[in-house]
Amino acid sequence: MSAQSPTVISFTELRALLEQVFTRHGTSPEVAAILAHNCASAERDGAHSHGVFRIPGYVSTLGSGWVNGKALPVVEDVASGFVRVDAANGFAQPALAAARPLLIEKARSAGIAVLAIRNSHHFAALWPDVEPFADEGLVALSVVNSMTCVVPHGADRPLFGTNPIAFAAPRADGSPIVFDLATSAIAHGDVQIAARKGECVPPGTGVDSLGQPTQDPRAILEGGALLPFGGHKGSALSMMVELLAAALTGGNFSFEFDWSNHPGAKTPWTGQLLIVIDPGKSAGQSFAERSQELVRQMHAAGLRRLPGDRRHRTRARAELEGIVIDREDLDRLKGLARG
């Protein structure tokens, strides 16, 4: 069998394998379980730029001493709608997991609650952070800043991160409505994937090291930078993400951390904000019925695919048939799980 041939693995097996990889490279079992679930979910949903593709970056970062894979997040109950977490230089996902029960309790009681995570590393997709709230009937919005690689609209050099915005809302008949969009023209992971495949990126994606427009992903990655999506509007949203995810949490801006003493470090050391709203406090018909009506009308207007649809379909297929993965990638994961 050739090294490039595809093979199939179940979600449970992939998650268990990734847990081994994480613990083998220095995380606690608790952190390993959370990150493995997150990463296996992205791979299962076909979100390849945040699936097992990320594992070498996690491993080199843990090896560099840049992140604390055994960090114990410290949750602070600040006010009836405000929760803070110091992620203690660990990953953002365990910090969210630690604060989640309190955040949900506050959102249901106050009608809205905010979670401000600081001193955290986020190296994953953002939709896994919001979708579970919608599964419980809540509306969730999250932003996370990352690392300097986007030139603000009208500026000369990069400052912002790819700074994604993710949103999830329940609906009556079907999976939640979920989107997760980088405020850069494309996600950083997609530039890396294009570079690995030797493909071009679309026009308007980025600039080279001289600030000139380029479609070469390597030129963007090697001294170049990305542009915001949608010109000055995407740039304004990226600025908002810096303010919400860093200034409001006490985390670093995308340009503030220095990992030069940690070769191999890949995870941005910043902050993350989540806002969770209980639509049960709304007036009128139930939110889930109303969001379902919007979906109905979007389909009637000719929209074939809603945000999140492709992931949910890929997930359903993977649950029946398993996750298709390159044998070479799987062998590499197995190697990492051993040492």
Add this chain to the structure above:
Amino acid sequence: MSAQSPTVISFTELRALLEQVFTRHGTSPEVAAILAHNCASAERDGAHSHGVFRIPGYVSTLGSGWVNGKALPVVEDVASGFVRVDAANGFAQPALAAARPLLIEKARSAGIAVLAIRNSHHFAALWPDVEPFADEGLVALSVVNSMTCVVPHGADRPLFGTNPIAFAAPRADGSPIVFDLATSAIAHGDVQIAARKGECVPPGTGVDSLGQPTQDPRAILEGGALLPFGGHKGSALSMMVELLAAALTGGNFSFEFDWSNHPGAKTPWTGQLLIVIDPGKSAGQSFAERSQELVRQMHAAGLRRLPGDRRHRTRARAELEGIVIDREDLDRLKGLARG
């Protein structure tokens, strides 16, 4: 003196004149004061598409019986972070004004609070709704849906409104950071202004009545439609605005109201959501110092103009020299104030 010649009016005079126009055409004095302040502020700040340009639309709408210019908003204290207002088929701004003290009290106490306005008409710029919160040291985000005129990315026909998002945050040394962006490629008012001036709109702005791309603003206004900004990402954000401003408030979606029995009606009858956060609950250095640091770095990256800068500069000039306005426009306003 020619009818086209510019003249100068003070903010106080313009506001008083607009108050007369509103009361003369059927609003209560309270509603007139709020709308006149809003509209005069937009004109003073150079936000012409939401300044006196809007007055004929307000007048024809009031005359049509579509909106209640004397509505008394009903404020409901729903939970420690959740305020609802039934605008009672009146304008959104008086509903916000009625709920504002309670909203601020809740935001300061709970750390975050949400205001859900329904049964409301919003015909103005959105930044005047958020900027005053930043003046009081709070961070504010607002969304409002409008009327079907935007084709969702990937759909065949219009469904969403121009659905703006506005954000305001305080900073230590200077005016707040404020933006207000339509999730359509351009604002509806700017299409109307281009049509009036006989100018083209940029490529990617909209489609004609056959769904074909066009740069003719008249073709967009007469049976055509706008496109979202930034492709599928702007479209996802526009969808989010429908969910937050309508589904979560109990207001109408942009496609749900029927004003065909009210010729002259121009104001969308929808909903509006505001989220206000108290950054005093954040960890670390003060938010205003942190946002100031972001501004410093944005300038250092070569950004000459921040979101909101142009408005604030125009405002400062108008405060010294008065508001420049066409004599013809001023005469028309005086005529409307008389009858």
